[in-house]
Amino acid sequence: MNYHPLTHKCRIYPKDKQIKQFEMTLDACQFLYNELLNQYKVDYKNNNIPYNLINYFKMVIGQAKNNYSSISKLNDSTIDDVLNNVIRAIRLSKDPYKLKAKDEKIRVHSFLLNNTKNIELIGNILHLDKYGKFKLHYGKTIEYNRVISYKVLYQNKKWFILITIRSDNIKPFPKTGKKIGIDLGLKNLVVLSNGQKYDPPNILYSNKKLSKFNRKLSSKSKGSRKYEDIISKQNSEQFHRKNIINDYFHKLSTKIVKENDVIAMESLDIQDMLKDKRYSKNIFQANWHKLVYMIKYKCELYGKIFIQVNTRFPSTKLCSKCGYKYDDITIDVRTWECPKCGEIHDRDVNAAKNILRKALLKN
Ligand SMILES: [Zn+2]
Structure with missing residues (x-):
């Protein structure tokens, strides 16, 4: 069985006293983040960045702990999490020198x-x-002996x-003997x-409210x-709309993974999609990758097979019966x-059939 960490979000x-303590920790995390980033920028400008970024930052963290009591009070795993966030930001940016410090607008809002x-x-x-x-406040009981980490998160007040x-x-889901292709x-x-066809989640009411605002x-x-x-x-309201979509995606992905043993989908090139103006306009398209991700990890989790096929192949144009x-x-x-x-083909069902066939050929 593949290993995949699962996260439960509990309200x-x-x-008041605890909120103060949380806020102090978040402030210290933000301060540390900015310290690491600033020091990195100075050393980057002077060409002083060693190959091993982690060792470099461990040294910078050591100095920060000596200089600031708020940082020395932070838990080691909290510090490591800040460090990972800084390194991720640096690796994702083309020009680390342009990376912005966290401030009132983009605050650190979680710690591990x-x-x-x-x-x-x-x-x-x-x-x-x-x-x-x-x-x-959570519907299920979480088994303590399986917990890896806790993250405190401040979101939407x-x-x-x-x-x-x-x-x-x-426990894996029982085998059903079914194979399915999915067209989004x-x-x-x-x-x-x-x-079978599934409508997008109903967010009309939420959209109306948002345009009114x-x-x-x-x-x-x-x-x-x-x-x-x-x-x-x-x-x-945006937070609420996101919850409606997430909830719907979770139910749908679980149903599909439960009912089928092999699931084939197109691989989505998110970078290409974002470049294409038509795509980013639709909220569901912007969320497609989330649904793909859910189906993929649930397959891994519950012992099903997930296959992705190249997007470049013309799934809509091929006859799924004769090719x-x-x-x-x-x-x-x-x-x-x-x-x-x-x-006679339904356009989307035919595409889904082709995606499945291509996936089975691949394996
Ligand atoms: Zn044909």
Whole structure:
């Protein structure tokens, strides 16, 4: 069985004193992040960056701990997490010198604690080191002996604990003997090679609310209290919409993985998609990779086979029965008849069938 860490997100309601402590830790993390980045920029400018970035930063962290008591009070795993974030940002940027320090606008909003003897989870009560006790608001019981780490997260004015657990010993889903190809679309979010179609999640109401906020914003002066008030409502509605989409994706991906043993999808080139203006406009297209990711890791988790095929192959234009390539299909053609074998195709189901066939050939 493949290993894949699983994360549970639990809402908590910290007391004022605990919030203060969380905020102090977040401030210290942010301070450390900026210290590491600043030192890196100085050394980068002077060509002083050694090949081994981790050793380099361990040295910088050692100095920061000596100089600042707020940093020396941080837990080792919290510091390592900040370090990983800095290194990730540096590796992703073409010009590290242009990397921005965290400030009021882009704040550090989470910190990590590895599972140690100072942390104890009994039922839904978490004793989190120096931060004290919290009641986790979560539907399931999490097995303490499988916890890897805890992450405190401040998001949309709410506090959460993300609990990451080892996923070994998870029972695989029973075998069904079924193989399926999936075509992702806009009108139907998911079309399966067996003809089943799934609509996108219903976010019409949420979208309406968001555009209403946008209209309201245009009449308020930037920075005013009313303006900030609308921004805050807008953020929380966006958060809500994201939850609707995530929830729908989770249910759909679990259903598909449960019902099938082999699942084939197209590989999505996110970079290419983002470059293409048509794509980034639609929220579902922007979220496709999330659905692919969920199906992929659930296959790994529950003992199913996931195969991705190259996007460049013309899944819509090939007849899935005889293999004839029909070049005249335009984007608005929903059904077509194969000129060679006479088979009548639903455009998306045919594409899903081709994706499955290509995937099975590949393996
Ligand atoms: Zn045909």
